Amino acid sequence: MADDRSQKVPPSTSSNPQSTPKAPQPAQSPKGVEPETSAPKPDLNSLPDLTQGIPSTLEYETSGATDKSALAAIEETPEPQAGGRGRGELPASAYVSSRDKQRAKIANRLYLLSFGLGIVFLGYLGRDWDEEEAKVHTDIPNGWSLSLWWKRMTARFGDVKSYYSEPAFDKLLPDPDPMFERPYTLCISLEDLLVHSEWTREHGWRVAKRPGVDYFLHYLSQYYELVLFTSVPYAIGEPIVRKLDPFRFIMWPLFREATKYKDGEIVKDLSYLNRDLSKVIIIDTKAEHVRNQPENAIILKKWTGDPKDKELVALVPFLEYIHTMQYKDVREVLKSFEGKHIPTEFARREAIARAEFQKRYESEKRKRKSGIGALGNMLGLKPSNMSLMVPVDGEISPSEAFAQGKMLQDIARERGQRNYEMMEQQIRENGEKWLKEEQMATEKMQAEAMSSMKSSFTNWFLPTKQSENPTEPKKEA
Amino acid sequence: MDHTRDPCPWVILNDFGGAFAMGAIGGTIWHGIKGFRNSPMGERRIGAITAIKARAPVLGGNFGVWGGLFSTFDCAVKGIRKKEDPYNAIIAGFFTGGALAVRGGYKAARNGAIGCAVLLAVIEGVGIGFQRMLAGSTKLEAPPPPPDAEKAFA
Numbered sequence: 001m002a003d004d005r006s007q008k009v010p011p012s013t014s015s016n017p018q019s020t021p022k023a024p025q026p027a028q029s030p031k032g033v034e035p036e037t038s039a040p041k042p043d044l045n046s047l048p049d050l051t052q053g054i055p056s057t058l059e060y061e062t063s064g065a066t067d068k069s070a071l072a073a074i075e076e077t078p079e080p081q082a083g084g085r086g087r088g089e090l091p092a093s094a095y096v097s098s099r100d101k102q103r104a105k106i107a108n109r110l111y112l113l114s115f116g117l118g119i120v121f122l123g124y125l126g127r128d129w130d131e132e133e134a135k136v137h138t139d140i141p142n143g144w145s146l147s148l149w150w151k152r153m154t155a156r157f158g159d160v161k162s163y164y165s166e167p168a169f170d171k172l173l174p175d176p177d178p179m180f181e182r183p184y185t186l187c188i189s190l191e192d193l194l195v196h197s198e199w200t201r202e203h204g205w206r207v208a209k210r211p212g213v214d215y216f217l218h219y220l221s222q223y224y225e226l227v228l229f230t231s232v233p234y235a236i237g238e239p240i241v242r243k244l245d246p247f248r249f250i251m252w253p254l255f256r257e258a259t260k261y262k263d264g265e266i267v268k269d270l271s272y273l274n275r276d277l278s279k280v281i282i283i284d285t286k287a288e289h290v291r292n293q294p295e296n297a298i299i300l301k302k303w304t305g306d307p308k309d310k311e312l313v314a315l316v317p318f319l320e321y322i323h324t325m326q327y328k329d330v331r332e333v334l335k336s337f338e339g340k341h342i343p344t345e346f347a348r349r350e351a352i353a354r355a356e357f358q359k360r361y362e363s364e365k366r367k368r369k370s371g372i373g374a375l376g377n378m379l380g381l382k383p384s385n386m387s388l389m390v391p392v393d394g395e396i397s398p399s400e401a402f403a404q405g406k407m408l409q410d411i412a413r414e415r416g417q418r419n420y421e422m423m424e425q426q427i428r429e430n431g432e433k434w435l436k437e438e439q440m441a442t443e444k445m446q447a448e449a450m451s452s453m454k455s456s457f458t459n460w461f462l463p464t465k466q467s468e469n470p471t472e473p474k475k476e477a
Numbered sequence: 478m479d480h481t482r483d484p485c486p487w488v489i490l491n492d493f494g495g496a497f498a499m500g501a502i503g504g505t506i507w508h509g510i511k512g513f514r515n516s517p518m519g520e521r522r523i524g525a526i527t528a529i530k531a532r533a534p535v536l537g538g539n540f541g542v543w544g545g546l547f548s549t550f551d552c553a554v555k556g557i558r559k560k561e562d563p564y565n566a567i568i569a570g571f572f573t574g575g576a577l578a579v580r581g582g583y584k585a586a587r588n589g590a591i592g593c594a595v596l597l598a599v600i601e602g603v604g605i606g607f608q609r610m611l612a613g614s615t616k617l618e619a620p621p622p623p624p625d626a627e628k629a630f631a
Contacts, residue, residue, distance in 0.1 A: 164609055175619075199487075201487070205480040236480055254617070255615060258615075264562060
């Protein structure tokens with residue numbers, strides 16, 4: 001910068017010899033003679049020489065302009081001089097533009113209108129029931145009294161609210177099919193029970209299957225009507241279910257749409273299930289989800305992706321036993337396990353029972369009585385249960401099995417294992433074929449839906465063509 | 478678990494980017510037309526391009542700030558409440574509106590917050606209504622063909 005200025009200075013002095021080389025005014029004052037000589041033409045010398053660059057105004061700013069007293073003087077002066085616009089001459093409302101006034105007026109009218117409409121709507125909500133509504137609300141009669149009107153209004157409000165908070169259907173499942181010989185219903189949750197989703201930055205979302213999930217579903221599908229009851233919405237849960245269970249061992253998948261929303265929480269309300277609640281078990285990971293029927297629930301810990309987990313498979317013997325013994329009310333059984341770890345507790349009880357059974361068996365063997373019927377009675381075996389045990393080919397009859405010292409659940413397990421293996425073999429042999437058939441069917445259905453949609457669209461756009469057709473022959477005729 | 482969206486801290490980035498893209502694309506269309514219409518004949522194309530270059534990124538930035546801020550507040554609210562429901566979005570909208578208007582003073586911040594919360598509440602309400610409408614299609618019917626489990630079992 002210094003170099004620039006030194007270069008610029010010589011031309012300026014040469015062009016205007018009268019001006020001093022130093023531009024700022026204070027520098028000029030020490031030379032007392034010059035101001036006097038330049039008195040007739042003060043502008044030229046008192047003004048800064050802009051060829052030297054713009055002089056700093058810092059001094060002026062710090063001293064003069066921002067001085068508050070100076071400002072106050074400027075502000076105060078116009079007041080006495082003000083013409084028609086002075087303060088206090090007219091009321092403040094005189095200075096609001098007519099446009100603003102109009103706007104405010106319209107806004108006020110709108111507020112009033114919406115308030116009035118709200119009142120009218122509330123009154124309308126309390127109107128008499130129409131025929132269909134009267135069937136539902138039999139407790140509140142029609143009539144003109146204020147309390148009745150209030151009750152109808154609140155009931156209608158409640159209807160609207162429940163439309164959004166209740167499950168989408170009164171009966172979540174179709175009526176039980178008597179041909180489908182599974183008296184018990186098992187509801188299973190999805191996330192953190194059968195699968196676990198995890199997210200990493202590299203891979204995004206990935207879903208892991210819990211160890212033994214396939215075995216659990218395939219094996220228990222012999223005994224239970226499997227229902228997947230999850231709080232995940234349909235759009236997210238459905239693809240996971242299709243992938244997890246392509247052969248549809250899960251009979252009914254129920255999603256978020258089937259849950260109830262209560263006090264800010266999602267509740268799986270089994271009373272909507274359309275099944276006898278004494279024969280329904282629900283396995284879940286969250287106690288709040290089943291808080292309407294905690295007595296039907298088995299609460300498992302969340303599975304967080306541990307590949308050595310055995311909790312799910314460990315439940316199989318217990319669930320199988322419930323089916324084997326044909327309990328009238330599963331809630332009582334679950335109650336006896338309350339607060340205990342079900343697999344270990346069940347194993348403990350089974351060990352005790354087995355020891356007892358062995359003791360009896362030994363004594364029976366010694367006595368050599370024909371003790372099968374007595375044994376059956378001892379175990380609480382009813383004739384109806386015996387009929388379930390009709391031997392399939394390749395299976396020894398129950399009496400023989402008893403003679404070999406097998407308990408009832410052992411027989412059931414052998415049967416179950418055999419069926420399971422048959423099932424697995426079928427899947428290995430025909431699984432791909434079934435999947436292909438199903439895919440074909442869905443594709444066909446999609447194509448049909450697409451074509452029907454297209455035809456409906458074209459009908460939309462060409463409505464005249466069809467109406468023209470009947471007229472054309474007439475013209476020809 | 479919603480597999481269409483990343484989990485919480487990361488989703489802020491997604492939302493910011495998505496909102497920016499939305500604003501930038503929308504701004505391109507909006508200011509493209511505006512610049513075109515407001516230019517004299519013969520300079521309409523260059524006028525449109527100039528307007529887009531000057532204003533679309535700004536609009537994108539504004540949208541992005543809104544989206545990113547909203548998502549940040551949403552995550553914060555989720556983390557504090559440990560719940561997933563429509564109130565998360567409404568509370569986050571309240572704070573977003575307030576934060577964006579805070580330079581206008583207390584009154585502006587309050588009005589912005591309330592307005593934004595109401596907007597978000599309307600959006601959430603419409604979403605719930607739609608979900609309820611679509612829920613009707615998930616009804617389970619007794620299947621005409623027996624499932625494959627039956628086939629295998631028989």
